[in-house]
Amino acid sequence: MSDDPILPPTPSPASDRTTARTAAVIPAAGRGVRLGPGAPKALRALGGTPMLIHAIRAMAASRAVSLVVVVAPPEGAAEVRSLLDAYALPDRTDFVVVPGGETRQESVKLGLDALPPGFDIVLVHDAARPLVPVDTVDAVVAAVREGAPAVVPALPLADTVKQVEPAAVPGEPEPVVATPDRSLLRAVQTPQGFDRATLVHAHETVTDDVTDDASMVEQLGRTVVTVPGHEEAFKVTRPLDLVLAEAVLARRRLNDGF
Secondary structure (H helix, E strand, C coil): CCCCCCCCCCCCCHHHHHHCCCEEEEEECCHHHHCCCCCCHCCCCCCCHHHHHHHHHHCCCCCCCCEEEEEEECCCCHHHHHHHHHHCCCCCCCEEECCCCCCCCHHHHHHHHCCCEEEEEEEECCCCCCCCHHHHHHHHHHHHHHHCCEEEEECCCCCCCCCCCCCCCCCCCEEEEEEHHHCCEEEEEEEHHEHHHHHHCCCCCCCCCCCHHHHHHHCCCCCEEEEECHHHHHCCCCCCHHHHHHHHHHHHHHHHHC
């Protein structure tokens, strides 16, 4: 038996990615308890249409994306398949539904496992970001094609940020310990784009609980770059976010016939 170390796969060079096929994985297995009681967050209605359908259409709006893998709640894959059948989706894009896991990381890994060969660029997109513009999706794909192993759309922070010592009891006052320079900070959105080999290796290697896939790639020591995000790619997490999303969608329909 060889004692040679097992090295991570070498990401495909930028020259091989210029025409690489792109797939999007949408983890949609979460309950979204902060939105209040009701259906799972991804199935909440936005303008009369489930947020998940909006998110799928946002990915399929990019001509670079030819496959969308939806990771459904573990017991809800059949329901999500029926949902996709009930709504008009682009014919040029293929759609696959797979059951998810108990955590977001598990669900993304299951989505990656469902990808067929031939897709060398992978986007991971939150179902709770239903209104991301196609220009943002295209910018992420373009940056991966140009050679970046991982790409995230990001926005500068408008608010001053404070680092605090967390209170032992929620709601109690928290001492401020530092004020980071906000010019060095960014609020990260999705879709996040990856060289497929890099993302697969990250999910096979990193076991820490992380909040996004780019953090896993960072732990591998690989470079993650940002491209400009968009204010309409916000995450619908709380009831007020849903009100804002309804307003954005109404404005789009009025201005663009969306």
